[in-house]
Every structure is written in structure tokens, then in C-alpha cells.
Amino acid sequence: MDASSTTDISKEYLTFTLGDEHYAIDILMVKEIRGYESVTKIANAPPFIKGVINLRGDIVPIIDLRIKFNVGAASYDEFTIVIVLHIHNRIVGIVVDGVSDVVSLSRDQLRPPPDFGVAFDSRYLLGLATINEQMIILVDINELISSEEMGLFAFDEK
Amino acid sequence: MSKQVLIVDDSVSVRQMVEATLKSAGYIVTAAKDGLEALNICKARSFDFILTDQNMPNMDGLTFIKSTRELPAHLRTPIVVLTTEASDAMKAQGRAAGATGWMVKPFDPAKLLEIAKKVMG
Amino acid sequence: MSIDMQQFHAVFFEESQEHLEEMEQLLLALDIEAPDSEMLNSIFRAAHSIKGGSGIFGFDALGSVTHIMENLLDKIRKGQMAISSSMVDLFLRSVDQLKDILHSYRTNESIDWASVHQLTQQLELVTSGKNQQEADLEKKQGYGFFPKTESLPEDAYGFFDKPAADDSFGFFDDTVEADGFGFFGDLPAAVGQPAQSATESARAASAAVFGFFEELLEPGNTKNASENNPGAGIPAFSPHNIVEIKNLPDPPVTIPTASPVAVDSFEKTVSEKKDPEQKQPIPKQKPADHVSVESSSIRVDVAKVDQLINLVGEIVITQSMMSLLGKSLEGALAEKFQAVANELERNTREIQEAVMSIRMLPVSFVFNRFPRVVRDLSTKLGKQIELLIEGGETELDKGLTEKLVDPLTHLVRNSIDHGIESADVRRARGKNATGKVVLRAAQQGGNIVISIRDDGGGLNRERILAKARENNIPIGENPRDEDVWQLIFAPGFSTAAEVTDVSGRGVGMDVVKRNVQSLGGRIDIESRAGQGAIFTIHLPLTLAIVDGMGVAVGDQTFIVPLVHIVESMQPAAKDIKTLAGEDQLLHVRNEYWPILSLHKVMQLEPQFTDTSKGIVVLIETTKYRFALFVDALVGQQQVVIKSLEKHYKRVQGVAGATIMGDGSVALILDVESLALSVNQTAHLAIAV
Numbered sequence: 001m002d003a004s005s006t007t008d009i010s011k012e013y014l015t016f017t018l019g020d021e022h023y024a025i026d027i028l029m030v031k032e033i034r035g036y037e038s039v040t041k042i043a044n045a046p047p048f049i050k051g052v053i054n055l056r057g058d059i060v061p062i063i064d065l066r067i068k069f070n071v072g073a074a075s076y077d078e079f080t081i082v083i084v085l086h087i088h089n090r091i092v093g094i095v096v097d098g099v100s101d102v103v104s105l106s107r108d109q110l111r112p113p114p115d116f117g118v119a120f121d122s123r124y125l126l127g128l129a130t131i132n133e134q135m136i137i138l139v140d141i142n143e144l145i146s147s148e149e150m151g152l153f154a155f156d157e158k
Numbered sequence: 159m160s161k162q163v164l165i166v167d168d169s170v171s172v173r174q175m176v177e178a179t180l181k182s183a184g185y186i187v188t189a190a191k192d193g194l195e196a197l198n199i200c201k202a203r204s205f206d207f208i209l210t211d212q213n214m215p216n217m218d219g220l221t222f223i224k225s226t227r228e229l230p231a232h233l234r235t236p237i238v239v240l241t242t243e244a245s246d247a248m249k250a251q252g253r254a255a256g257a258t259g260w261m262v263k264p265f266d267p268a269k270l271l272e273i274a275k276k277v278m279g
Numbered sequence: 280m281s282i283d284m285q286q287f288h289a290v291f292f293e294e295s296q297e298h299l300e301e302m303e304q305l306l307l308a309l310d311i312e313a314p315d316s317e318m319l320n321s322i323f324r325a326a327h328s329i330k331g332g333s334g335i336f337g338f339d340a341l342g343s344v345t346h347i348m349e350n351l352l353d354k355i356r357k358g359q360m361a362i363s364s365s366m367v368d369l370f371l372r373s374v375d376q377l378k379d380i381l382h383s384y385r386t387n388e389s390i391d392w393a394s395v396h397q398l399t400q401q402l403e404l405v406t407s408g409k410n411q412q413e414a415d416l417e418k419k420q421g422y423g424f425f426p427k428t429e430s431l432p433e434d435a436y437g438f439f440d441k442p443a444a445d446d447s448f449g450f451f452d453d454t455v456e457a458d459g460f461g462f463f464g465d466l467p468a469a470v471g472q473p474a475q476s477a478t479e480s481a482r483a484a485s486a487a488v489f490g491f492f493e494e495l496l497e498p499g500n501t502k503n504a505s506e507n508n509p510g511a512g513i514p515a516f517s518p519h520n521i522v523e524i525k526n527l528p529d530p531p532v533t534i535p536t537a538s539p540v541a542v543d544s545f546e547k548t549v550s551e552k553k554d555p556e557q558k559q560p561i562p563k564q565k566p567a568d569h570v571s572v573e574s575s576s577i578r579v580d581v582a583k584v585d586q587l588i589n590l591v592g593e594i595v596i597t598q599s600m601m602s603l604l605g606k607s608l609e610g611a612l613a614e615k616f617q618a619v620a621n622e623l624e625r626n627t628r629e630i631q632e633a634v635m636s637i638r639m640l641p642v643s644f645v646f647n648r649f650p651r652v653v654r655d656l657s658t659k660l661g662k663q664i665e666l667l668i669e670g671g672e673t674e675l676d677k678g679l680t681e682k683l684v685d686p687l688t689h690l691v692r693n694s695i696d697h698g699i700e701s702a703d704v705r706r707a708r709g710k711n712a713t714g715k716v717v718l719r720a721a722q723q724g725g726n727i728v729i730s731i732r733d734d735g736g737g738l739n740r741e742r743i744l745a746k747a748r749e750n751n752i753p754i755g756e757n758p759r760d761e762d763v764w765q766l767i768f769a770p771g772f773s774t775a776a777e778v779t780d781v782s783g784r785g786v787g788m789d790v791v792k793r794n795v796q797s798l799g800g801r802i803d804i805e806s807r808a809g810q811g812a813i814f815t816i817h818l819p820l821t822l823a824i825v826d827g828m829g830v831a832v833g834d835q836t837f838i839v840p841l842v843h844i845v846e847s848m849q850p851a852a853k854d855i856k857t858l859a860g861e862d863q864l865l866h867v868r869n870e871y872w873p874i875l876s877l878h879k880v881m882q883l884e885p886q887f888t889d890t891s892k893g894i895v896v897l898i899e900t901t902k903y904r905f906a907l908f909v910d911a912l913v914g915q916q917q918v919v920i921k922s923l924e925k926h927y928k929r930v931q932g933v934a935g936a937t938i939m940g941d942g943s944v945a946l947i948l949d950v951e952s953l954a955l956s957v958n959q960t961a962h963l964a965i966a967v
Contacts, residue, residue, distance in 0.1 A: 038943070039944075040835060040936070040943060040944040040945065040946065041835060041881070041882075041883065042927075042930055042933075042946075043880060043881040043882050043883075043930065043931070043932065043933075044882070044930070044931060045930075051944075052923070052927065052936065052944050053944060054938045054942055054943065054944045056593075057589060057592065057593055057596075057921070057938065058921070058925065058926060059921045059922070059923055059925070059926060059927070059936045059938075059944055060926050060927075061926055061927040090925070090926045091926045092926065151928075152927060152928065153928060168324070168328060169291075169294060169328045169331060169332050170290050170291075170294050170578070171287045171288075171290040171291035171294055171332050171335075171336070172331060172332055172335060174287050174290060175282070175284065175287045175335060175336075178282055178286070178287075179282050182282055211331070213323075213324055213327045213328075214324070215321070215324060240331075242327070242330060242331060242334070242349075263331045263334055263335065264331070264333075264334025264335040264342075265335065266335070267282040267284075
């Protein structure tokens with residue numbers, strides 16, 4: 001399950017942008033990448049939960065991290081990207097401004113995450129890395145998406 | 159030419175086991191869940207070997223054998239009774255009903271195949 | 280080539296479980312004074328079948344118990360021994376233990392041999408008087424062949440005479456012992472041994488004579504033959520969750536049921552709203568050739584059925600997309616296309632219904648456990664109770680059936696423990712000393728209604744109120760009876776002081792309610808002091824499809840379950856009364872319906888905000904009624920319910936989601952919960 005325990009050498013990450021910031025998530029969590037399409041709205045949901053889509057028969061929630069973390073402008077056009085994630089047997093789509101690349105990072109390239117200056121709470125961060133003089137923030141997407149703060153999963157039922 | 163075998167047993171698992179075993183050895187297997195069903199099949203066609211359970215709903219094995227022996231096509235078909243009790247009384251009843259032999263349950267695939275081979279060559 | 284016996288285990292477990300259930304039902308229904316011989320035969324056969332299979336598959340603990348049960352039952356059915364109620368008790372205990380043993384084998388747990396021995400000893404004690412020697416002898420003989428049969432002409436066995444000339448006939452003749460076959464070699468020695476107990480000898484026999492069950496076949500044995508049929512596939516069964524598709528056998532005696540054929544009643548219920556000439560050709564269990572030519576059922580892993588249901592759901596969606604596409608065609612081609620599309624639509628629906636029906640099981644699968652529960656409980660509590668079961672043939676989705684067991688068991692226990700009074704009290708109250716519990720299932724529209732009715736003392740209003748106060752459960756001023764009864768479902772209502780050995784096992788009524796709600800159902804209680812109580816569970820017919828009306832608000836579509844819709848209309852402005860604030864009432868045929876604006880509930884930008892411009896859908900729920908204000912009707916259709924909770928979570932007012940013809944997602948409204956959001960003062964204006 002957890003690939004981090006199997007290798008210390010290097011792991012692959014998908015990098016994407018939210019506003020001007022560059023982020024990376026474990027590629028193993030990514031199910032697919034698709035364009036943004038219109039969603040069915042859900043009543044009484046926080047604004048960052050855009051609604052649900054039909055992903056080949058599954059009803060999948062779409063969340064906009066830009067709204068949640070107040071980075072960049074939440075606009076939707078033909079370039080808006082949805083990264084579909086597989087988390088705890090659930091499927092969740094996250095809206096991002098763009099997907100950049102898949103990078104390989106080894107542990108010694110990582111620096112501890114900062115306590116401030118990043119949109120995400122540091123408990124969702126795995127560390128920082130620099131690639132081509134670009135700072136990339138490694139996000140623990142598993143932890144973030146399943147957090148109570150996101151309210152995606154019904155906690156009382158667990 | 160593959161030999162045709164009829165297995166009559168009310169237990170699905172036993173039927174499946176016998177079927178799979180005999181099929182693995184190249185026999186063509188037909189299965190029936192009780193004596194009545196088996197008798198109806200026997201009225202329509204012949205077999206090279208019939209294996210039947212004794213205790214079954216609707217029609218038991220011995221009644222089935224007796225009725226089958228009345229069918230011209232099955233005068234000579236080897237019929238073996240699967241039984242959990244191989245008492246003398248049981249054997250006498252089996253013989254009287256027209257069975258060719260008996261085989262005690264439980265049995266295993268190897269023994270089943272050995273008997274099938276002996277009976278059908 | 281070898282046969283992996285494990286592949287048959289799952290089927291054997293299922294089959295044995297069914298035999299045990301059947302035995303239990305029959306034992307409970309058996310009249311000890313005048314036992315029905317066919318029932319005794321059936322009980323005997325059930326024990327016999329388990330024994331036969333367990334021998335073959337090497338489940339010795341099952342075999343040893345059923346072996347003695349079988350002997351005892353044989354004596355009883357042959358009239359050599361009279362059955363007594365203590366025997367029935369012993370048999371029932373044996374059935375329980377066999378279930379445990381079966382479970383242990385299923386889950387690869389170790390067998391509690393000590394208790395197996397204890398049980399076999401008890402059974403043997405009762406069976407005592409048995410001819411041990413004969414019993415031992417039976418087990419020791421492998422197999423043999425009758426040398427000849429008098430009833431047939433001499434030459435009937437020519438087939439065997441010929442091989443006798445070379446080598447194999449000696450094997451069939453009475454010279455069995457002299458033959459060199461390994462499995463006969465043990466025979467003479469075994470016969471000479473002193474008599475052992477039946478179980479021990481049975482086990483010893485299976486060890487000595489049939490010791491090689493799990494061994495692989497020697498390649499040499501089957502090599503020639505297997506060349507003829509190299510690809511003979513053996514269907515593999517996964518060891519869990521198997522549905523059996525079959526013509527149901529006659530219902531067990533205790534359960535008065537009407538139509539035992541699963542497919543028929545499903546057809547009836549689903550096609551109610553359909554064009555009558557649209558017959559549903561659901562195939563009547565065509566036997567699958569590769570399994571068994573004549574057997575009328577096959578066992579299928581539920582996961583496979585569910586996969587099929589999902590795929591059919593996808594076809595339904597693709598088909599509607601295609602129909603939509605066809606609408607853009609023109610001319611003669613459009614007409615032809617439409618005809619073909621209609622045909623496809625009908626076929627698709629039929630496939631869908633046929634596939635759904637595979638998952639349907641009669642509710643008797645759950646009900647059948649209750650005669651035993653009631654028997655045990657009434658004995659324990661010293662109460663006299665008669666259980667009546669009605670509507671066991673009513674069909675329910677398998678998923679629902681399984682999840683009903685716990686809540687129903689709890690409710691039945693509750694009725695017996697708290698509802699039915701002791702015989703003395705009943706007599707003093709002028710009632711029949713024997714209390715009555717009626718378990719009933721019926722289909723009502725798109726719902727299955729299951730009720731547990733008892734003729735006991737009913738719920739005690741004052742006690743419940745007192746208990747609720749004790750537990751700090753909020754109570755309104757002078758609450759109505761219905762509201763008081765609902766208090767027993769409050770978390771923490773059931774307290775230690777009230778826990779009895781019978782109904783209070785730490786599971787409260789709140790859990791029952793939660794379980795039922797999780798199935799999309801609800802529980803109502805009716806009670807009359809001194810006369811009894813009725814607990815009624817309403818459940819959706821199936822978890823997977825619903826007849827719905829599509830309604831539009833803004834750019835979104837919602838589905839309203841058809842069963843709740845009374846009618847739809849465009850209201851005249853004069854019929855809309857606005858109360859203080861924003862609440863509106865609709866005047867329809869001398870009655871006032873509170874209006875609920877869907878765009879407000881769902882927080883959407885509607886096309887119309889003026890009620891008289893849009894459409895109202897009159898909706899009736901179990902408690903309340905209201906008029907749902909929407910922009911427009913989209914049309915009636917059957918939709919496949921998809922779970923929102925699978926990847927998201929439960930949403931207030933929404934029962935689930937479905938995928939529309941264009942691939943978009945529409946939410947299915949939960950009108951019961953919407954009804955609760957209707958302004959309470961508005962209700963008061965109408966007579967419910």
C-alpha cells in the first residue's frame with residue numbers, strides 16, 4: 001500500500017500549480033487527470049466543494065483547492081484541470097490551475113516544511129524541494145483530503 | 159469416443175466434485191439432483207456409467223435403479239450406488255434393485271476415477 | 280492433472296448452512312405427538328447430506344456429529360424410537376453446534392473438539408441400543424460390486440464377464456480381499472478389531488480406508504483419459520457471498536406463504552406501472568449446461584451479479600444518450616431510428632429488471648430464524664408465545680435482507696421481553712394466556728413494509744417519559760403519543776437498570792433505528808395500553824432503482840420518487856396564499872398545501888421565483904404533505920440509484936444520485952426529510 005516504506009531512493013510526484021505556487025503530490029494517489037466539466041451542485045456544501053460529476057458511473061465530488069486555500073483566482077476555462085485522486089477507497093477530484101510535470105525526488109532532496117508562508121497548514125505538508133530553482137511544496141494529499149477540515153468524509157460514521 | 163457418465167446426487171458440492179473429477183479424466187458428465195430427474199434423463203438417452211446417491215428427495219437411488227432397469231436402453235448400464243452404509247441389508251437391497259455395485263461415501267477423486275476406469279475401461 | 284477439492288468447499292458450506300436452517304425449521308415445526316413422516320425424512324436427509332459431503336471434503340467434526348444424528352433420526356423415522364421434546368432440544372442444540380463448527384471450518388478456525396465429543400456422546404447416549412458391530416462394519420467396507428443380479432437375464436452382466444478373463448474382474452468379484460488395491464487392504468484387520476464407539480470408528484475408518492482425500496491424483500492414473508478433454512474447465516467459486524438463483528423449494532411448514540416463485544412476484548411488482556402488453560420475458564432458470572443439465576439452480580458470487588447490475592446501468596445510460604442523439608436526426612431516417620431506439624430501450628429495461636431480480640430474495644430468508652428465536656426466548660422467560668408469520672414470500676433486495684436480521688431480531692426480542700406479559704398477568708387482564716407475536720411483510724407501492732405486532736401490554740407512556748427525563752433526553756410540552764414512542768429510539772435511552780439478559784445486550788433501540796435508516800427506511804410505532812404494540816419498518820423495495828419524475832431548477836435536474844407524487848400542476852396566482860413572512864400555501868380542492876421552493880432548499884438560481892410561473896409537484900410523505908415548487912417538469916423515468924456517500928457523504932434532503940441520459944448527474948430527492956423542513960406553522964393550517 002504505502003510505497004514510501006518500500007523505497008528510500010526516490011519517489012515520483014505529480015507537480016501542479018495553484019496560483020503562483022508549485023505543489024507536488026504522490027503520483028500513486030493520482031487516478032487520472034482530466035479537464036474541468038460542469039458539475040452538479042450540492043446544497044449546503046462549503047464553496048470549495050464545487051459539486052459532483054459522473055466519472056464512468058461513480059458520483060465523484062470535485063473540490064477547488066484554490067477556493068479552499070484562497071490562492072489564485074477560481075476561474076474555469078478549457079485549461080482548468082481536475083486531478084482525480086484515489087484516497088481511502090474513495091475517488092475525489094481536485095481543481096488546480098495546471099499540471100506541470102512528473103518529478104522524481106529522493107529523500108535527501110527534501111527539506112522540512114516551513115511553518116508559515118504556505119497556504120496549507122503545515123501538518124498537510126511533507127517538505128520542500130527545489131527543482132530548476134523552483135520551490136516545490138510536497139503535499140500529503142492523503143492527509144489533506146481526508147482531514148476533518150475538508151469535510152469530505154462523514155467522520156461520525158467511521 | 160468419450161464415455162458418458164450420469165451422476166445423481168442431491169448435494170451440489172458432491173455433484174460438482176464428481177463432475178469435475180470425471181471431466182478432468184475426459185468423461186462427459188451429466189448431473190441430476192434426484193432420482194426422479196435422473197430417471198427422466200435416462201428415459202431420453204443412454205449412459206456408459208451411472209453413479210447414484212441413495213438418500214435423495216423425490217426419488218431415492220434404489221427406486222431410481224429399479225425404474226431404470228425397466229428401460230431397455232439401461233438393461234446393461236453399470237450402475238453404482240453411493241452409500242454411507244454398506245451393510246449386508248443394504249447390499250441385498252442394492253442387488254435386488256439391479257445395481258452393479260456400491261461405493262461407500264466418503265470417497266475421493268482418485269478412487270472415483272479408479273472405479274470409473276474399471277467399469278468403463 | 281489434479282482436482283483441487285477446495286474449490287467445492289464454498290458450495291459445500293452454503294449447502295450445509297441451508298441444510299442446517301432447514302433442519303431447524305423442520306424441528307421447530309415438528310409435532311411431537313404425531314410426527315409427520317415426510318418431515319422426519321427431510322430432517323434425516325439433511326443430516327445425511329451434510330455427513331456425506333463432510334466425509335468427502337474432510338470436515339470430520341461435521342461428519343462425526345451428523346453421523347450419529349443420522350442414526351438416531353433413522354431410528355425415529357423407522358418408528359424404532361419415539362421422538363420426544365428433549366430429543367428435539369438435543370437436535371436443536373446439535374444444529375447450533377453444527378453451525379458453529381461450520382463457521383470454524385469456513386473461517387479456518389480450529390475446531391473445539393472437546394465440545395464436539397461432548398455432543399456426540401450425548402447423541403450416542405440417546406441413540407443407545409444401536410447395534411455397534413453393524414455400525415462399525417458399515418464403515419469399514421470400501422466398495423464392492425454385486426456379482427450378479429437375479430432380476431436381470433444372465434447375460435446382462437456380460438460386460439463384466441469379459442474383463443474378468445483378463446485382469447479387472449477379480450476386482451468386482453467376491454475376492455475383494457485378495458485383490459491388491461490399497462483401499463481394501465485394511466478391511467480384514469479393521470473388522471477384527473473390538474467394537475469402538477460409532478464416532479471413533481467412523482473417524483478411524485475414514486483415516487484408515489479413505490485417508491488420502493486431499494492427495495493429488497497420480498498423473499499416471501488420469502493421463503490417458505485427460506488427453507481426451509484437456510481443457511475441461513472447473514468453475515471456481517470464491518468462498519464468500521454467494522447467491523443462489525433457483526426455483527425456491529416449497530416453503531418450510533411454519534411459514535404460510537403464497538407464491539414461492541421469486542421471479543413471478545418481482546415481475547408483478549415492478550411492472551405495475553408499465554404498459555400491460557409489455558410482457559417481461561424473464562427466463563425461467565434455464566439450466567446452465569456446464570454445471571448440470573437438469574439442475575435448476577446455479578450459485579453465483581454476489582460480486583458478479585453486482586458487476587452485471589452496474590454494467591446494465593451503464594447500458595441504460597448509453598441507450599438514453601443514443602435516443603437523445605437520434606432526436607437530432609430528420610426525415611425517414613429519423614423515424615426508423617426512433618423505432619429501433621424504442622425497441623432497444625424496451626430490451627434494455629427488461630434486461631435491467633431481469634438482472635435486478637437476481638438480487639431479490641423472499642423475506643422468509645430472514646423470517647425463518649424467528650420460530651427458533653421465539654421458542655428459545657419464551658422458554659427462557661417462561662412465557663407462552665405463539666408466533667405467526669405472514670407474507671414471507673415478499674421479495675426484498677439481498678442487501679436489505681441481510682441487514683434486516685439484526686434490527687428485526689432486536690424488535691422481536693423486545694416484543695417478547697417487554698411487550699408480552701406473563702401468562703398470569705394475561706389471564707388477570709382477561710387475555711388469552713398465550714401471547715401472540717405477528718411478523719408480517721408486505722409490499723406497498725415502492726416500499727416493503729415489515730411489521731412486528733404483539734398483543735402485550737403496549738408501551739408505557741409514563742415510564743418512557745420518566746426514563747427520558749432521567750436520561751436528560753429533551754421532551755416537548757405535553758408530547759403526542761407518537762412522539763413519546765419515538766423517545767425509545769433516542770441514544771442512551773436503554774439504560775443498565777433495564778437491561779435484561781434477553782433484549783438488552785448493550786444494543787439499544789437507537790441502533791435499530793440507525794440500521795433501518797441506513798437502509799433508507801424508517802420505523803413507526805403504534806401502541807395501545809393493554810392491547811399491544813406494532814413496530815412498522817418501511818423500506819425501499821430495492822436499493823438500486825427508483826421510478827422518478829425529473830424536475831428542473833435553474834440548470835440542474837432533480838429526481839422525485841414517483842411514489843410520493845400526488846400530482847403536478849401550474850398553480851394559478853389566486854390559489855397561492857402568502858402567510859406572514861415568506862411562507863406560502865397552495866389552495867387545491869379545499870385543502871392547503873405548504874409550498875417548499877426547491878431552489879431555496881438547494882441554494883440554486885432558479886428560472887422563476889414567482890410560484891405561479893413555475894410548476895408545483897404535490898408530494899405526500901408518511902407524515903406530511905407539501906407542494907414542491909420547481910421551474911419545470913423534465914419527464915418521468917426509471918433511474919439507477921447511485922450512492923453519494925461512496926465518494927462523498929450524506930446530503931440533507933438528498934437520497935442519492937443518478938446519471939442522466941446526457942451523462943450529467945441528477946440528485947434524487949429524499950422527500951421524507953424535505954417534508955421536515957417545511958414550516959411547521961404552515962402544517963397547522965392543513966388537515967393531515
